[in-house]
Amino acid sequence: MIPYGRQDISQDDIDAVVDVLRSDFLTQGPKVPEFEQQVASYTGAAHAIAVNSATSALHIACMALDVGPGDMVWTSPNSFVASANCARYCGAEVDFVDIDPNNWNLCPQKLADKLAHAEKQNRLPKVVIPVHLCGQSCDMAAIHALAQEYGFTIIEDASHAIGGRYRDDPVGSCRYSDIVVFSFHPVKIITTAEGGMALTNNADLFERMARLRTHGITRDPAQMVNEPAGPWYYEQLELGYNYRMTDLQAALGTSQIQRLDEFVARRNELAKRYDQLLANLPIHCPTVIADAYSSWHLYPIRLQLDRIKRSHREVFEALREGGIGVNLHYMPVHLQPYYRALGFEPGLFPEAEAYGRDAISLPMFPKLTEESQDQVVRLLRECLA
Ligand SMILES: *Cc1c(COP(=O)(O)O)cnc(C)c1O
Numbered sequence: 001m002i003p004y005g006r007q008d009i010s011q012d013d014i015d016a017v018v019d020v021l022r023s024d025f026l027t028q029g030p031k032v033p034e035f036e037q038q039v040a041s042y043t044g045a046a047h048a049i050a051v052n053s054a055t056s057a058l059h060i061a062c063m064a065l066d067v068g069p070g071d072m073v074w075t076s077p078n079s080f081v082a083s084a085n086c087a088r089y090c091g092a093e094v095d096f097v098d099i100d101p102n103n104w105n106l107c108p109q110k111l112a113d114k115l116a117h118a119e120k121q122n123r124l125p126k127v128v129i130p131v132h133l134c135g136q137s138c139d140m141a142a143i144h145a146l147a148q149e150y151g152f153t154i155i156e157d158a159s160h161a162i163g164g165r166y167r168d169d170p171v172g173s174c175r176y177s178d179i180v181v182f183s184f185h186p187v188k189i190i191t192t193a194e195g196g197m198a199l200t201n202n203a204d205l206f207e208r209m210a211r212l213r214t215h216g217i218t219r220d221p222a223q224m225v226n227e228p229a230g231p232w233y234y235e236q237l238e239l240g241y242n243y244r245m246t247d248l249q250a251a252l253g254t255s256q257i258q259r260l261d262e263f264v265a266r267r268n269e270l271a272k273r274y275d276q277l278l279a280n281l282p283i284h285c286p287t288v289i290a291d292a293y294s295s296w297h298l299y300p301i302r303l304q305l306d307r308i309k310r311s312h313r314e315v316f317e318a319l320r321e322g323g324i325g326v327n328l329h330y331m332p333v334h335l336q337p338y339y340r341a342l343g344f345e346p347g348l349f350p351e352a353e354a355y356g357r358d359a360i361s362l363p364m365f366p367k368l369t370e371e372s373q374d375q376v377v378r379l380l381r382e383c384l385a
Contacts, residue, residue, distance in 0.1 A: 001323050001324075001325045002323060002324050002325055002363045002368070002372050002375070002376065003325040003363060003365070004187075004298070004325050004326060004327045004361050004362065004363050004364065004365075005186075005187035005188075005297070005298070005363075005364065005365050006186070006187070006365045006367065007186040007187070007191045007365075008259070008263065008365070008366045008367050009191075010255070010259070012255050012258070013252055013255040013256060015255075016251040016252060016254060016255035017248055017251050017252050017255075019251065020247045020248050020251045021248070023247070025247050026246060026247055026248060027244060027245075027246040027247055027248075028244065028247070029247040030247070031247040031248075031250035031251045031254060032050050032244075032245055032246075032247060032250040034250065034254055035050055035192075035245075035250040035251075035253040035254045035257070036048040036049065036050050036197070038253075038254060038257050039162075039172070039182070039197055039199065039253075039257065040199065042170060042172070042257065042260070043162075043170045043171070043172030043173050043174075043180070043199060044169060044170060044172075044173040045172055045173055045174045045180065045199035045200065045201055046174075046200070046201045046202075046203070046206070047199065047200050047201070047202075047203070047205075047206035048197055048198070048199050049197065049198045049199075049206065049209045049210055049213055050195065050196075050197050050245040050249075050250060050253075051195070051196050051197065051198065051213055051243040051244065051245055052194055052195060052196070052243050052244060052245055052249075053183070053185070053194050053195065053196045053243075054082065054157075054159045054181050054182060054183030054184075054185070054196035054197075055082040055085070055086070055196070056196060056213075056241070056243035057181040057182070057183075057196040057197060057198040057243075058082055058083065058085075058086035058129070058155065058157065058181050058196075059086045059089050059090075059241075059243075060198060060208075060209045060212040060213060060240075060241070060243060061086070061155045061179040061181060061198050061209065062086045062087055062089070062090045062092070062127065062155070063090060063208075063209075063212050064179070064205045064208040064209045064212065065126070065127055065153050065155070065178065065179070065205070066126075067087055067090040067092045067126055067127055068090055068091055068092060069090075069091040069092065070092075071087075071090075071092040071093070071125075071126040071127075072092065072093050072094075072095060072118075072123060072124070072125040072126060073086075073087030073092050073093070073094055073095075073125060073126065073127045073128070073129065074094075074095050074096065074097050074111075074114075074125040074127075074128045074129070075087075075094065075096060075097070075106070075128070075129040075130075075131065075157070075333075076096065076097065076099060076105065076106040076129075076130065076131045076133070076333075076352070077096040077097075077098065077099070077332045077333050077334045077349045077352040077353075078099045078104060078105075078131070078133060078330055078332065078333075078352040078355055078356075079131040079133070079157065079330055079333060080159070080329075080330060080333075081333050081336060081338075082157075082159075083129055083131050083157045083333070084096075084129075084333050084339070086129075087127070087129075092126070094339070094342075095125070096333065096334050096344075096348070096349055096352075097110050097111045097114055097128075097349075098110050098349040098350065098351045098352055099133075099349075099351045099352050099355065100351070101351050101354075102287055103136065103286075103287055103288070103289055104133050104134075104286070104300075104355060105130070105131070105132070105133050105136065105138045105139070106130045106131065106138055106143075107351075108138075108139050108142035108143055108146065111128070111143065111146055112146055115146060115149075115150050119150065124150055124151070124152065125152050126152060126153065127152060127153050127154070127155060128143065128146075128147065128152050128153075128154055128155075129154075129155045129156075129157050130143055130154065130156055130157065131157040131159075131160075132156065132157070132158050132159075132160055132161035132164065132171060133160065133298075133329075134160055134286060134294060134296065134297055134298040134299070134300065134329075135160045135161045135163075135164050135189070135264075135267075135294045135295030135296050135297040135298070136161070136164065136286075136288050136289070136292045136294040137158075137161060137164060137165070137166035137171055137289075137291070137292045137294075138156075139289065139291070140156070140166055140175075140176035140177065141167070141176060141291075143176065144176035144177070153177075153178045154176065154177035154178055154179075155177065155178065155179045155180070155181060156171070156176075156177045156179070156180040156181065157181055158171050158172060158180050158181060158182055159181065159182060159183035159185075159188060159196075160183075160188065160189070160295065160297035160298065161182075161189075161294075161295050161297070162182045162188075162189045162190060162260065162295060163189050163190075163260045163261065163263065163264035163295040164264070164292065164293055164294050164295035165292065165293035166291055166292055166293075167291050171295070172199050174199055174200055174201045178200060178202060178205060179198055179199065179200045179205060179209075180198070180199045180200075181196060181197070181198050181199075182196060182197045182199075183195075183196050184196060184197070184249075184253060184256075187297075187365075188297060189260065189263055189264065189267075189295050189297055190253065190256035190257055190259075190260050190263065191252065191253075191256060192245065192249035192250065192252045192253040192256070193249055193252065194249070195245050195249045195250075195253065207220075207223065211223075211237060211238070211240055212238070212240040212241065212243070213240065213241070213243045213244055214240060214242065214243075214244060215236060215240045215241065215242060216236050216237055216238040216239050216240030217234050217235065217236050217237075217240065218234065218235055218237055219233075219234045223235075223237065224237075225237070262366070263366045264295045264296070266366040267295060267296035267297075267364060267365075267366060268293075268294070268296055270296070270299070270364060270368055270373060271286075271294070271296045271299055271364070273370070273373060274299055274362065274364075274373070274377075277373070277374070277377045278301065278377060278380075281380070281381065281384055282303070282304040282307035282308050282384055283301045283302060283303055283304060283384070284301065284302040284304065285301055286299065286300060286301075296364060297364070298329055298361045298364055299361065299362050299363075299364040300329060300359045300360060300361045300362070301359070301360055301362060301380075302355065302358045302359050302360075303315060303358045303359075303360065303384075304358075305357075305358055308384050310383060310384075312357055312358050312360075314383075315360065315380075315383045315384070316328070316360060318379075318383045319360070319376075319379060319380065319383060322379040324362075324363065324375075324376050324379060324380075325363065326360050326361060326362060326363075327360075327361045328356065328359060328360065328361065329359070329361050330356065331356050332349060332352045332353050332355075332356045334348060334349060334352075335353070335356075362376055362380070363376055
C-alpha cells in the first residue's frame with residue numbers, strides 16, 4: 001500500500017533519540033528548549049512552547065486568550081476536529097466560516113459577511129482560528145484586517161504548514177496573529193512522533209501558556225502571589241495540565257528540522273509533477289494563492305462528478321483496492337455527530353460540504369518515488385475513464 005503520508009526518519013534522527021536515552025534527562029531536559037529555540041528562530045516568532053500535541057497547543061492557546069463560557073470561537077469546517085474542539089474544552093461555543101471554493105481555505109469574504117451580521121446581533125467571536133489547509137496559508141492580511149476592525153484575536157492552526165511561507169514571512173512568524181500552532185504528528189511535515197508547538201510574539205501569552213503546559217505552576221518569583229518560602233517553593237496559580245513534550249521527542253524534532261526545507265522542496269516538486277500529470281483529467285487540482293508558498297502536507301484532488309461515471313466512493317474504493325492509501329481531508333466538522341447534537345445541520349456550509357463529497361487526498365510525502373507517483377496517476381486515470 002502506498003500511504004497518503006509517511007514520516008522520513010534518518011540514521012541521524014535515530015541517533016539523536018538514542019543519545020537522549022543515554023543522558024540524564026528523558027523529559028524536561030535541554031532538548032525541549034533547544035527545539036523551541038530552533039522553531040522560534042526558523043519562523044521569526046519571539047517565543048515557542050513545545051507540548052505533547054497540536055491539540056494541546058490549541059487548548060492552551062484558547063485558555064491563554066481567556067476563552068470561556070459565553071464566548072464564541074469561529075474556525076473552518078474543512079479541518080480536523082481539533083481546530084474546533086479546543087474551544088469546546090474551554091466551554092465556549094463554536095461556529096464555522098465556509099471555505100473559498102477555489103483554494104479550500106476559510107474564506108475572508110464570507111468571514112467579513114458573517115462578522116457584519118454577528119455585530120448586529122452582538123454575537124461577535126472572541127477568537128477566529130484559520131486553518132492552513134494542506135500547508136497553504138490562508139489570506140492572513142485580510143483576516144488580520146478584520147481582526148483589527150472587529151476586535152477578535154487569531155490563532156493560526158498551522159498544523160499542516162511548518163516550512164511554508166506567506167508573503168515575506170515563514171508561517172509561524174505571528175505577524176498576522178496572536179498565536180500560531182504546529183503539529184509534529186508523523187504524517188505532518190516534520191515529526192516528534194506525537195507533539196506540537198505554540199508560537200507567539202506576546203510575552204504575557206508566552207508566560208501563561210508555559211504555566212498551563214505544567215499544571216498552572218510557576219517557579220518564577222515575579223509571578224508568585226506569596227514570597228518564596230525556600231528553594232523548594234513553587235505556586236500553582238491556575239488549573240493547568242501535563243502537556244509537556246519529552247526530551248526524546250524534542251531530540252527527534254531538533255534532528256528533523258535540519259531537513260525541513262529539503263522536505264518542503266521535495267513536496268513542492270511532487271506537487272508540480274502531480275499538476276502536470278493530472279492536467280486534462282476530469283478533476284480539479286489544488287491551486288495556491290500568489291501570496292503563499294505551500295508546504296504541501298496534502299495533495300487533494302476534487303472529482304468532477306458530472307464528467308465521470310463512477311461515484312466518489314467508487315473511485316475511492318478502487319484506489320484503495322489498487323494499493324493506493326488515499327484519504328479524505330476532511331469530512332466537514334459540523335456534520336460530526338457531536339456537532340450535529342449541538343445544532344449544526346447539513347446545508348449550513350455548502351462549500352465545505354461539497355468538498356467532503358468529491359475530494360480525495362493522493363499520496364504526498366518526501367520519500368514518495370516518481371515511479372509510485374506514476375502508479376497513482378495511472379490507476380486514477382483508469383478509475384476516471
Ligand atoms: C493534525 C492536526 C491537528 C492535531 O494535531 P495533533 O498533533 O495530532 O494533536 C490539528 N489541526 C489540524 C488541522 C491537523 O491537521
